[in-house]
Amino acid sequence: MSDVERKxxxxxxxxxxxxxxxxxxxxxxxxxxxxxxxxxxAIRLGIMRDSDRAEQRELNASAHNHSQETAQSEQIPxxxxxxxxxxxxxxxxxxxASSETSVxxxxxxxxxx
Numbered sequence: 001m002s003d004v005e006r007k008x009x010x011x012x013x014x015x016x017x018x019x020x021x022x023x024x025x026x027x028x029x030x031x032x033x034x035x036x037x038x039x040x041x042a043i044r045l046g047i048m049r050d051s052d053r054a055e056q057r058e059l060n061a062s063a064h065n066h067s068q069e070t071a072q073s074e075q076i077p078x079x080x081x082x083x084x085x086x087x088x089x090x091x092x093x094x095x096x097a098s099s100e101t102s103v104x105x106x107x108x109x110x111x112x113x
Contacts, residue, residue: 001009
């Protein structure tokens with residue numbers, strides 16, 4: 001075998017070894033890429049779930065606020081009770097004038113006592 005043939009054979013061996021190393025590296029990188037894609041998919045799903053939960057919370061809060069507003073708008077307002085200016089106590093005569101007769105009778109009886 002001549003020197004040129006030996007050099008070619010050594011070069012060929014070296015290139016084969018490099019090819020094996022590159023293929024091994026490609027296999028590792030392909031595996032890592034698959035893991036990254038799976039991680040990305042899991043992260044996207046997590047983000048979507050969190051977004052859905054946040055949206056659901058907003059909808060629930062909106063529905064709750066709407067039901068409170070509806071309930072408040074359906075409430076019957078209480079009658080205003082006039083206060084006596086001097087003592088800050090209830091003016092029962094003003095209340096009795098706008099209420100039933102039985103209340104007036106009770107007030108009259110209590111004033112007599």
